[in-house]
Amino acid sequence: MNDDTKLNKCNSTRAVHDGALRVKAYNSLIDPIVQNATYTFADTNDLREYMDRTLLGIDDSRIEYGRNGNPTVRAAEKRIASLEGADDCALFGSGMAAITTLLLAFLGAEQHLIVTEESYRRSHQLCVDVFRRFGVTCSVVPVGNYQALEEAIRPETKMIFSESPTNPYLRCIDLERFSDIAKRNNILSVIDSTFATPLNLQPLKYGVDLVVHSGSKYLAGHNDILAGALCGREYLVGIVRQLLGTVGSILAPEQASLLIRGLKTLGLRVSRHNENGQSVAKFLEAHSKVDRVWYPGLRSHPDYQIANQQMMGCGGVVSFEVKGGGDAAGKIVDAVRIPYIAPSLGGVESLIEQPAIMSYYDLEPEERSELGIKDNLVRLAVGIEDSVDLINDLGQALDKV
Ligand SMILES: *Cc1c(COP(=O)(O)O)cnc(C)c1O
Numbered sequence: 001m002n003d004d005t006k007l008n009k010c011n012s013t014r015a016v017h018d019g020a021l022r023v024k025a026y027n028s029l030i031d032p033i034v035q036n037a038t039y040t041f042a043d044t045n046d047l048r049e050y051m052d053r054t055l056l057g058i059d060d061s062r063i064e065y066g067r068n069g070n071p072t073v074r075a076a077e078k079r080i081a082s083l084e085g086a087d088d089c090a091l092f093g094s095g096m097a098a099i100t101t102l103l104l105a106f107l108g109a110e111q112h113l114i115v116t117e118e119s120y121r122r123s124h125q126l127c128v129d130v131f132r133r134f135g136v137t138c139s140v141v142p143v144g145n146y147q148a149l150e151e152a153i154r155p156e157t158k159m160i161f162s163e164s165p166t167n168p169y170l171r172c173i174d175l176e177r178f179s180d181i182a183k184r185n186n187i188l189s190v191i192d193s194t195f196a197t198p199l200n201l202q203p204l205k206y207g208v209d210l211v212v213h214s215g216s217k218y219l220a221g222h223n224d225i226l227a228g229a230l231c232g233r234e235y236l237v238g239i240v241r242q243l244l245g246t247v248g249s250i251l252a253p254e255q256a257s258l259l260i261r262g263l264k265t266l267g268l269r270v271s272r273h274n275e276n277g278q279s280v281a282k283f284l285e286a287h288s289k290v291d292r293v294w295y296p297g298l299r300s301h302p303d304y305q306i307a308n309q310q311m312m313g314c315g316g317v318v319s320f321e322v323k324g325g326g327d328a329a330g331k332i333v334d335a336v337r338i339p340y341i342a343p344s345l346g347g348v349e350s351l352i353e354q355p356a357i358m359s360y361y362d363l364e365p366e367e368r369s370e371l372g373i374k375d376n377l378v379r380l381a382v383g384i385e386d387s388v389d390l391i392n393d394l395g396q397a398l399d400k401v
Helices: 011-017 044-056 071-084 095-106 121-134 146-151 175-184 234-247 253-264 266-285 304-310 325-335 365-370 387-399
Strands: 088-092 112-116 137-141 157-163 188-192 210-214 228-232 290-294 317-322 351-353 377-381
Touching (some): 011 071, 088 095, 095 157, 146 175, 157 175
Parallel strands (some): 112 157
Antiparallel strands (some): 290 317
8 A cells, every 4th residue: 555654754744645555546635534334345256365365364455345434434444544643533423433443442340440439421421320230340439549540450451441532621641650659560551642642642652552533523634524533553442443344333435535535634633633722721711700720731730741741732621610600601601602512523613501401411510429420610622713802801701690
C-alpha cells in the first residue's frame, strides 16, 4: 500500500493526509464513499484463493462483506491510528458502541473491572449496571487516588478504565502511574481520551494499552455524526475487531467520509479550542460571580501539574460553579447568546449545559451530590468562535444574575 504513515510528519499534516492511498479509485482526490454492502468474486477459484488466504491470517487486500470492513472506514481508521501513534484503529457506530464492544471483547462472567469515579454517565451505567447482569463486577475508585486503584485490584480483575480529562471536572490521570499499576498486575489499561484528542494527549506513549474516543466530539468536530474509535497494538485492536464483525456495531461509509472531512481540520480546530478554553477559563476565574473554575490549564486545578507535563493543550471544555446556586446557573445558561443549550462537546459551535439538569436529571439530589454533581455547576464546551466574542457574551450573561 502506498501510504506515507511511516514518514516523520507533524500532526496537522497527518490529519490531512495519513491513511489515504496516493492514487485512489477513479483518481479521485478525496477518499470515495464506497457505499456498498457486499463484494464480488471473479470465479470460484478467486473465492477459493481468498478463503485460503483468510485461513492463514488477515487478508487486508480485499473485503467480502460490509460488516467485516469498508474501504472508506478503513481510510478513516488509518488516519486516526496515525494521529494516536497506534499500530491500528477500529471504528464503531458511536463512542458507546466502541466501549461496549471493547468490554464484550475482554470481560466475561466472574471477572472484574475498575473504573474511576467521574465518567461519562453512559459508560458508568454500562460498567456498573449492564455488565453486572452478565456476571462482571465493577469497582469505582476516586480519580487521582492511585493507592485506592491498586487496592481495588483482585485476582479476577481484567481491566482498569478511566477518562482523562474526565467529565465534568476535567481531572487528569497520571498515565505513567496508571499504566504501571496495570502492567505490574497484568491487567489491561484503557483511557477514554475523548476530551483530550490525539493532538493534546497520546496515552499510548505512557504505556496505556488501549485508547477510546467518541469520534462524535472533536474528531469529527461538526456536531453532525456519531462515531467511536479504539486505538492500540494490532493484536489487541484485532481481538475487538473480530467481535465488531460479529456484534455489528460498525460505522457506515458516509459517516466515515464525514469523519475524514472533520479530521482534516483537526489541527486547526484543536489549537483554537485550546486557546478559547484557556482564555474563557481565565476570564471566568477572575469574575466575581463565579465561585470556582475547573480547567486543567489553570494553576488552581488539582491536576494542573500533570496536565502541564502530559498535554499539549487542555481543550475546549470549561466547567464552572456559579455563585447563588442552581437558579443563578440557569439564568446564565439562558442569558448567553452564542452557546446553544445542548449536551456534547468538541464541535465548532459552543454548547452550554447544567449537568444537574442534563445528564444527571433522573437522579435524586442526594445521589447527584454523591457523584459530585453540584446544582450550580455549568459545563461550557467552547467552539471555534472568536474568544473575545465568547468572553463578551459570558460577561453580559453574568451581569444578569
Ligand atoms: C460522548 C462521550 C462518549 C460517548 O460517545 P458517543 O459517540 O456519544 O456514543 C464516551 N465518552 C466520553 C468522554 C464522551 O464525551
